[in-house]
Amino acid sequence: MIPAIEVQGLDKRYPGAHALCGVDLAIEPGEFFGLLGPNGAGKTTLISILAGLARASAGRARVLGFDVGRDYREARRRLGVVPQELVFDPFFTVRETLRFQSGYFGLRHNEAWIDELIAELGLVDKADTNLRRLSGGMKRRVLVAQALVHRPPVIVLDEPTAGVDVELRQSLWAFIRRLNGEGHTVLLTTHYLEEAETLCGRVAMLKAGRVVALDRTAHLLAGAQERRLELVLSPATLPDAFVPRLLSREGERFVLALPDLAELDAILAGLRASGRQVVDLAVRPADLETVFMRIMAGRST
Amino acid sequence: MSARAWVGFVTLLHKELIRFWKVALQTVLAPVINALLYLLIFSHVLESHVEVYPGVSYTAFLMPGLVMMSMLQNAFANSSSSLIQSKITGNIVFVLLPPLSHLEFFAAYLIAAIVRGLVVGAGVMLVGALFTDLPLAHPGWILAFAISASAAFGALGIVAGIWADKFDHLAGIQNFVILPLTFLSGVFYSIHSLPAVWQTLSHYNPVFYMIDGFRYGFLGESDVSPWHAFAVVLPFALALAALSWRLLQSGYKLRH
Numbered sequence: 001m002i003p004a005i006e007v008q009g010l011d012k013r014y015p016g017a018h019a020l021c022g023v024d025l026a027i028e029p030g031e032f033f034g035l036l037g038p039n040g041a042g043k044t045t046l047i048s049i050l051a052g053l054a055r056a057s058a059g060r061a062r063v064l065g066f067d068v069g070r071d072y073r074e075a076r077r078r079l080g081v082v083p084q085e086l087v088f089d090p091f092f093t094v095r096e097t098l099r100f101q102s103g104y105f106g107l108r109h110n111e112a113w114i115d116e117l118i119a120e121l122g123l124v125d126k127a128d129t130n131l132r133r134l135s136g137g138m139k140r141r142v143l144v145a146q147a148l149v150h151r152p153p154v155i156v157l158d159e160p161t162a163g164v165d166v167e168l169r170q171s172l173w174a175f176i177r178r179l180n181g182e183g184h185t186v187l188l189t190t191h192y193l194e195e196a197e198t199l200c201g202r203v204a205m206l207k208a209g210r211v212v213a214l215d216r217t218a219h220l221l222a223g224a225q226e227r228r229l230e231l232v233l234s235p236a237t238l239p240d241a242f243v244p245r246l247l248s249r250e251g252e253r254f255v256l257a258l259p260d261l262a263e264l265d266a267i268l269a270g271l272r273a274s275g276r277q278v279v280d281l282a283v284r285p286a287d288l289e290t291v292f293m294r295i296m297a298g299r300s301t
Numbered sequence: 302m303s304a305r306a307w308v309g310f311v312t313l314l315h316k317e318l319i320r321f322w323k324v325a326l327q328t329v330l331a332p333v334i335n336a337l338l339y340l341l342i343f344s345h346v347l348e349s350h351v352e353v354y355p356g357v358s359y360t361a362f363l364m365p366g367l368v369m370m371s372m373l374q375n376a377f378a379n380s381s382s383s384l385i386q387s388k389i390t391g392n393i394v395f396v397l398l399p400p401l402s403h404l405e406f407f408a409a410y411l412i413a414a415i416v417r418g419l420v421v422g423a424g425v426m427l428v429g430a431l432f433t434d435l436p437l438a439h440p441g442w443i444l445a446f447a448i449s450a451s452a453a454f455g456a457l458g459i460v461a462g463i464w465a466d467k468f469d470h471l472a473g474i475q476n477f478v479i480l481p482l483t484f485l486s487g488v489f490y491s492i493h494s495l496p497a498v499w500q501t502l503s504h505y506n507p508v509f510y511m512i513d514g515f516r517y518g519f520l521g522e523s524d525v526s527p528w529h530a531f532a533v534v535l536p537f538a539l540a541l542a543a544l545s546w547r548l549l550q551s552g553y554k555l556r557h
Contacts, residue, residue, distance in 0.1 A: 014557075048557070051397075051398055052397065052398070052556060053394065053397055053398070053556055053557070054556060054557045055552060055556055055557070072400065073306070073400035073402070074400075076398065076399060076400040077400050079398075081394075081398055083391075083394050085391050087390060087391035087392045087394060087395075088390075088392060089387075089390075089392045089395065090390070091319070091320050091323055091324075092319075097395075100312055100315075100316050100395075101395060101399070102312075103308055103309065103311070103312025103313075103315070103316075104309050104312055104313060104395070104396060104399035104400075104401055105305075105309065105399050105400065106303075106304070106305025106306060106307075106308045106309050106400070107305075107308070108308050146395065150399075
């Protein structure tokens with residue numbers, strides 16, 4: 001099967017910076033894929049190369065088999081990009097913006113889909129409003145509509161929920177999930193790792209321009225040793241013997257590392273023996289954020 | 302060009318035309334009023350004192366120069382301001398993400414610039430017609446110089462819009478390149494009235510040929526032959542078009 005997105009040995013150098021260092025990645029059609037990494041890791045550079053906004057210094061990038069440089073028309077027709085920045089054209093209304101965007105992709109009679117996008121993204125009341133008069137959240141919806149106006153099979157969302165309220169976030173994800181369910185491939189970059197954990201079947205983690213992890217999200221979580229034990233004690237002090245396990249203290253709550261569940265009995269017995277009473281207790285599984293933090297801290301370039 | 306590419310080009314051209322037409326007060330009416338003020342002041346001061354060509358009033362002499370100056374400035378302003386605004390606000394991505402080639406991009410911005418130049422030029426002529434009865438000796442030359450000169454400055458606007466990183470850069474080009482080239486090109490005078498050294502220098506100014514040839518189209522009188530003028534203006538326009546095309550093709554400052 002031809003990958004929805006395929007990059008091979010992708011390298012990008014800017015004066016004084018090596019943004020991507022030979023990245024290899026293949027995303028299958030229909031995947032919901034997360035591209036994670038700290039600021040400056042190269043996520044936006046990679047997306048920019050896929051979208052034709054930047055040119056690779058070396059390597060190849062393809063969208064559904066079409067080279068983003070040589071076959072740029074075919075590649076771009078298959079790609080819808082929601083940019084990170086909240087950009088808009090202040091001269092036009094929402095509907096005009098979508099009509100123009102549709103025309104740029106060579107589509108003349110696209111009004112039915114434009115109407116559907118406007119309805120799906122809750123823009124019906126604002127369809128004839130100038131973009132200047134819209135709130136940030138509404139502008140974000142228009143950006144999503146613009147990216148989807150040519151029904152691209154591959155959708156790239158570059159931090160689409162940055163600064164977006166909960167309601168929009170929920171409705172946006174419901175819509176994107178529906179598109180993914182209908183067969184659209186989704187590539188998502190986000191700093192909200194709980195979003196990536198919930199949505200993405202597979203994730204790649206980038207650090208300083210290199211892929212440092214690439215796996216199914218479930219595998220990454222299953223293989224993680226970062227289970228945590230959260231305790232509220234009375235008196236609210238931790239015996240010295242447990243201090244090496246202490247990960248953090250959040251108010252009255254001590255957060256201890258619990259790599260092996262079998263250790264739980266011994267810990268509780270130790271606390272009782274020291275005269276502490278356990279007021280509250282919770283065992284938390286590892287989350288993507290913890291896995292992310294370990295991977296980012298653990299591997300150097 | 303495929304049908305889809307054609308739709309893309311037409312849409313971009315349409316967008317560029319609507320963009321300036323939506324703010325016509327500022328992009329069409331303001332330059333027309335500006336030219337009208339020049340016309341009123343200069344013709345009031347010089348009408349009875351200056352006769353450049355025998356039997357031609359100073360106002361009739363001035364009009365073609367003012368029309369051409371307005372066309373050049375506005376053709377330049379259209380492409381350059383559209384590009385710099387899109388770059389600064391970031392909405393340039395909306396035309397970089399679609400499958401538009403540099404040819405479609407170039408043609409849409411250039412044609413929109415020419416149209417704005419011609420619309421403003423027509424506006425100045427209409428208003429000017431209230432003050433002087435301008436002959437139309439050679440309409441073909443009028444059209445040839447109007448289009449080629451607007452194209453040259455529209456292409457220059459594309460180059461400037463791509464190169465500039467902020468509005469200051471663009472203002473610098475307008476104030477230190479466009480304005481001196483147009484003012485020192487014979488809009489307000491015949492270069493034959495200048496000292497020899499300035500006459501020689503004027504012959505290195507392509508805007509002089511644009512105005513002189515354009516004026517010939519109206520008055521049938523000029524400082525140099527219209528063929529000579531066109532032989533300078535056309536290659537100048539083609540060279541600027543080639544430069545702007547090349548910049549778009551390379552992705553300079555657009556596709557990093």
